[in-house]
Amino acid sequence: MRASSAAxxxxxxxxxALLSAFALRGFTVDDALVTARVASHLASGQGYRFNxxxxxxxxxxxxxxxxxxxxxxxxxxxxxxxxGRVIGLVAWIVAAAVLGVLGGGSRRRQLTVVAALLVSAPxxxxxxxxxxxxxxxxxxxxxxxxxxxxxLAAGLAAAWRPELLAWAAVLVAGDAFIQASxxxxxxxxxxxxxxxxxxxxIAVACVRHxxxxxxxxxxxxxxxxxxxxxxxxxxxxGVGTGAAPVxxxxxxxxxxxxxxxxxxxxxxxHWVALVLVGGDxxxxxxLAVPVLxxxxxxxxGLLEVSTRRALAARALVTxxxxxxxxxxxxxxxxxVLGHRxxxxxxxxxxLLGARSVACLDVGWxxxxxxxxxxxxxxxxxxxxxYLPGGHTTKRIDNDLFERxxxxxxxxxxxxxxxxxxxxxxxxxxxxxxxxxASLPAVRPFRVKALLPLGGTRQSYLVARPEIGRFVxxxxxxxxxxPQASALALRGR
Numbered sequence: 001m002r003a004s005s006a007a008x009x010x011x012x013x014x015x016x017a018l019l020s021a022f023a024l025r026g027f028t029v030d031d032a033l034v035t036a037r038v039a040s041h042l043a044s045g046q047g048y049r050f051n052x053x054x055x056x057x058x059x060x061x062x063x064x065x066x067x068x069x070x071x072x073x074x075x076x077x078x079x080x081x082x083x084g085r086v087i088g089l090v091a092w093i094v095a096a097a098v099l100g101v102l103g104g105g106s107r108r109r110q111l112t113v114v115a116a117l118l119v120s121a122p123x124x125x126x127x128x129x130x131x132x133x134x135x136x137x138x139x140x141x142x143x144x145x146x147x148x149x150x151x152l153a154a155g156l157a158a159a160w161r162p163e164l165l166a167w168a169a170v171l172v173a174g175d176a177f178i179q180a181s182x183x184x185x186x187x188x189x190x191x192x193x194x195x196x197x198x199x200x201x202i203a204v205a206c207v208r209h210x211x212x213x214x215x216x217x218x219x220x221x222x223x224x225x226x227x228x229x230x231x232x233x234x235x236x237x238g239v240g241t242g243a244a245p246v247x248x249x250x251x252x253x254x255x256x257x258x259x260x261x262x263x264x265x266x267x268x269x270h271w272v273a274l275v276l277v278g279g280d281x282x283x284x285x286x287l288a289v290p291v292l293x294x295x296x297x298x299x300x301g302l303l304e305v306s307t308r309r310a311l312a313a314r315a316l317v318t319x320x321x322x323x324x325x326x327x328x329x330x331x332x333x334x335x336v337l338g339h340r341x342x343x344x345x346x347x348x349x350x351l352l353g354a355r356s357v358a359c360l361d362v363g364w365x366x367x368x369x370x371x372x373x374x375x376x377x378x379x380x381x382x383x384x385x386y387l388p389g390g391h392t393t394k395r396i397d398n399d400l401f402e403r404x405x406x407x408x409x410x411x412x413x414x415x416x417x418x419x420x421x422x423x424x425x426x427x428x429x430x431x432x433x434x435x436x437a438s439l440p441a442v443r444p445f446r447v448k449a450l451l452p453l454g455g456t457r458q459s460y461l462v463a464r465p466e467i468g469r470f471v472x473x474x475x476x477x478x479x480x481x482p483q484a485s486a487l488a489l490r491g492r
Contacts, residue, residue, distance in 0.1 A: 233279025
């Protein structure tokens, strides 16, 4: 491709990605604030900890992400969150430009790439959540260039997101077979590229074992895998991202070039991995996002050799569901950050003076207070992580509450549920919260605040030991625009 054509392709793809990311930039998740709190403690010299005082804990799956955020200097968890959002967005725009160049060629290929970037809500939304997804997607996109450098990029992506290992192995092995013309050359290429693709993940696992005593991330134990859930997640991700309808094209696959065939097989391998790891609870298919650039390139190759009839039918099905996801999930989701900021501010007074807080959604609570938090899900607490049950149904006992000196609980009510009298009889959103409300240790607690969760029909209650008289007065939770959210973050 000529330099001028490559520049145009890069600019077109980057522009499409920037437009959609800008429109959906207010999306985030609670886990981003978990990393932000660890990074804040790390930058202030308190170590790789979620709680201070507290042990060094494997609370962040991609080792190195918290260190990257902390490397720019000290800051509050909200400052760290904003850093992650900026890094992720910039990384994704660069990745989109690279994807534009790799997808250049025919007019149909270029239009496929640009159209996919415009309608892909998962790619646009996850770019600026504050998590590592944008940077991992950049590595995964660079991997599509092939060669030893591409193999190393695939390895770096898999090092931060271990579920990418199958994708990386198929992609790199397939590229080696394409590039080499004879068995000896292929063996030589594989001997160089496979270690580059798999080595970083193995190295990270060894570092994790030396540092935390386990080769697997703590999240594996806190959120045990479930094949049934993984299958449902993979099926939803395949349809919701548009990957399955466009890639399930056996006739076009048979006519496609070998590079496109390798891309299709690598994406298929990743979908198998999604089933095996049990999927994910977060919206917009986070675990599928890094391989979507590969899926887009594969789709461009398949559509180029498709008949007009097949092209029209597949394009209709492929675009319809992602547009529905964009309208019903991603578009309302752009206010999540604003609602979380309102929740954090509203909870500060209710948590003031607490010595230890128990909650399941530790991210936003950890941004509202720096006191130790008993993580009811176990993603930041090894003792809880190994307890029986899923991450929302851990069998928390009364002794643990007493040992941790918990004097405040933050529990989420079920959708539409009202605060009952006594409050322990209220309907809660998750099993572990029902369990906590029944513990003898919380019987002296009284509700101090009821905090509406913006954009939902749910509220958090904050309960603490009765000292004087507490008055339940729901604070306002206005709908904050993405612009106001960004200004609020920069003001901290």
